Amino acid sequence: MTGMNKIVNKLLTGALALLMCHYAVCTENRNLLQNAATESQVRTSLILNQEWVPYPDYTDREAWSRLTDVVSEQLIAEGEKYLDFEWRVVKATDYIEFERSGSRATMETPFGANSNALSALVLAELCEGKGRFLDQIVNGVWLFSEMSSWALSAHLPGPQRSHRSLPDDSGHVIDLAAGDIGSLLSWTYHFFKASFDEVNPSISHRLLNTLKERILETYMARDDFWWQAFNLKAGAMVNNWNPWCNFNVLACFLLLEDDPEKLAAGVYRTMRSVDAFINYNHSDGACEEGPSYWSHAAGKLYDYLQLLSYATAERITIFHEPIVRNMGEYIARSYVGDGWVVNFADASAKGGGNMSLIYRYGQAVNSTEMQQFAGYLYNRSGKRFSIAVGRDVFRALEAMAGYPGLSITEPALPTFKFAWYAETEFCYLKNEDGLFLAAKGGHNNESHNHNDIGTFSLYIKHIPFFVDAGVGTYTRQTFSNERYSIWTMQSAYHNVPRINGFDQRFGASYRSREVRFDERKMEFSLDIAGAYPSEAKVKQWKRRYRLDGKTVYITDEYRLAEAARPNQLHFLTWAKPDLSIQGEARLTKEGKQATLFYNPNQFSAETEVIELSDPRLTGVWGECIYRLVLKEKKARTKGTYRFRISAL
Structure with a gap:
């Protein structure tokens, strides 16, 4: 297998495995939209010929002045930045770079510059209404009409016949970006069709045909875009792509399609698809x-x-x-x-x-x-x-x-004092002493998943002390079978244990058990043993979080089939732990203090510095965060760990 073929294979096995459908949860077939109206009822309910649009016609300058009054100065200034904008060419090699290096930005940067320019110009012209921005709007419309695809390089390998990141001729792809551009251009067509026709009727004619071909006809002809969820397997994932893409498709249908039968069919088809998203959610x-x-x-x-x-x-x-x-x-x-x-x-x-x-x-x-x-x-x-x-x-x-x-x-x-999401297994606890504790159960195949069953975050007077790092800039690896080679995704960099030398695994079968919330005790508990592979030899690992005044109590009770290696407890912190006193890890941040107390007879403690360079992380945490590692001194098959975090 050649190097490029290996990359393509990774694109397929990884992106399809992580972005598309996984066995995750049991959905509830509510079908709220389909129960609200049949396709026939949709047909009789729809307002035709764009008479539903709640915004004024472009020529109604008085109405636009009222609508945009508070932001017109800002939006006109934004549009003026693009009066001399040089429209960017998205080169073939920009698409291919996703395969070569994993970079998404190489393609997305010029593409995003063009789309932001067009949006700014459209909004500026709607505010001002003098025609000053129209020529550049025409240039933007023409540029997008001439592009081979509006889909991003990262999203093309799955639905294309070639399974490559360069647009091929196997049919148009509707992804997040293509849908966004379709919606943006549909609103542009709606407001400026008459103005375009004064310049040259070919502009609006070509734009309408392009939009119908790429969005309306493609959506009706294909049912294999994973986000549509038309061929959904029981318990499969349906994430934000579904309402996001369907919203854009709906906008295109409502703004462009004047045939009542075709319009009703398109709208009802989006309702069927969006029902899958609502059904998936708890x-x-x-x-x-x-x-x-x-x-x-x-x-x-x-x-x-x-x-x-x-x-x-x-x-x-x-x-x-x-x-x-x-x-x-x-x-x-x-x-x-x-x-x-x-x-x-x-x-x-x-x-x-x-x-x-x-x-x-x-x-x-x-x-x-x-x-x-x-x-x-x-x-x-x-x-x-x-x-x-x-x-x-x-x-x-x-x-x-x-x-x-x-x-x-x-x-x-x-x-609220607590927010308990019993089905999703999120628990938030907060009190008048300024503590906010968040913990979770769930499974390790959630949308945008991290292997983090049983983790927690703790904020004191709104300041993060025990944290979840988040995620770095998206690359090819982020949504591929290499995802869990990235440290931010691993359980070792969340506030959970390493058991018998093993971290948590990815997959819907790796999940919490016996999840409970006790309102009276303000206590959240769960068994996280199921999040670990069989090699960890863990029969039970029951973790409890309890909030009481200025203190959080964490208790781990565990039973192992064998104790091959000492366990480790990991805690990610924003402040550097001061370990100068045995049994204590002192944290100070922005004038606030907290101390984690542990049993020094059970654990030795050390701090690791996690240097940050990715701007998506440094923009939140700065140059580094820390990992406090408590290492069990003697491996045992059963035991209890007790930790106390006190705010000062």
Whole structure:
């Protein structure tokens, strides 16, 4: 096998294995959208000929002035940056670089520069309305019309016949980027068709035909895109790709398709697909991908449902369903404070969320908690409101429309003492002493999975002390069979034990057992033995977390079939542990202190420095984090470990 063939084989076996369908959980066939309307009912409910669009026509300058008042200066200035923009050529070798080095950025950087330019120009012209940006908009439309594909190099190997990262002629691919571009260009067509025709009718004619061929016809003709979930195996994964891509496809259908039969068929097909995402999610509403992905998981579900509601005059809506509300409120409850969030899986520890999106979602599901959390984020920003330049015109327009309500919303953080996601197995505990403890169970094949069953994070007065590092910049290796060669994915770099010399394994069968939450004791417990391979010889490893005042108690009770090697306990910390006193690991960060107490007769302690160079990690933690390793002095087949973390 040649070197390139080996790379292609890795692309296939890895990307298909990790991005596509895995046996993960038992879904509940709610089929909420299909139960809300049949295809025939969709046909009679849809508002035709784009009369549903809630935004003014491009020529209605007074209405646009009112809508964009608070952001027009910003958006016009953003558009002006691109009046002399040199449109970037995405070269063949840019696509191929994904195979050669694993770099995604080589292709995505020029592609993203072009899409950001077009979006900024479109929004600027909608604000100003003088035609000053139209020529560059035409150039952007023409450039994208001439591209072979709008899909990213990292996403092409799976669905293409060649299984390579360079676009081939086996058919168009709809991925996250292709869908985004399709939606962006559809809104561009909707607002500027008449203006394009004044320049040259070929512009809008070609754009419409290109969009129909690449998005509408492709979506109806193919059922093999994994994210569509039309051929879903029992318990298979359906992640944020599903609502994200389906939202874009729905927008294209609603903005471009004037044939009532074809429109109804396309819309109903997206409803069938999105039902698979809702079915996959637990009714508790937790996002297993973490808060960084919420805006493109539950958040994109909201966008999809809002678009569907607009297009049917609210005749088809499921915003009243409890699961939809629960999926929304998860983002508010995962916020710790001062910009820090609970970050399991590939999520970042810093964030908070899109305040406008959270506010509008909260309005739709009648959640005061979400609306007030959005108000908190708005106040925390210094009441600064702006539109992020990106490919999502719908969110930009909706943000403008929702701003008046957001700006007067009472700000507040959620006041819960605990948030218990019994099905997803996330547990958040917090108290008036300023401690916020987050722990998880689950399985090791969740979307954007890390091998982290039983891990925890601890924040004191909003400051992270015991942490989850998150993930570095995405490369080919991130979503391949090499994923778990990356340190951030390994259980050895999460707050869990190494048992008999073995770390946790990847796979849905590696999961927690006997997961419980005791509200009275404020205690979360689980058996993590099932997360380890049979070679670890672990019969039971019951871990308990209890929050009491300024102290967190951690207890491990274990039984092994044999004790081949001493166990190790790992703790990732943001502050450097001071081990000068036996039995104590003292941590100091930003004026706050915490001490982890351990039994020095059981363990020796050492600290490892984890140097960080990836900007996605340094932007959160700085130049390094630390791993505290407690090494068992004598291997035993059964025992109990007790740890205490006290805040000072």
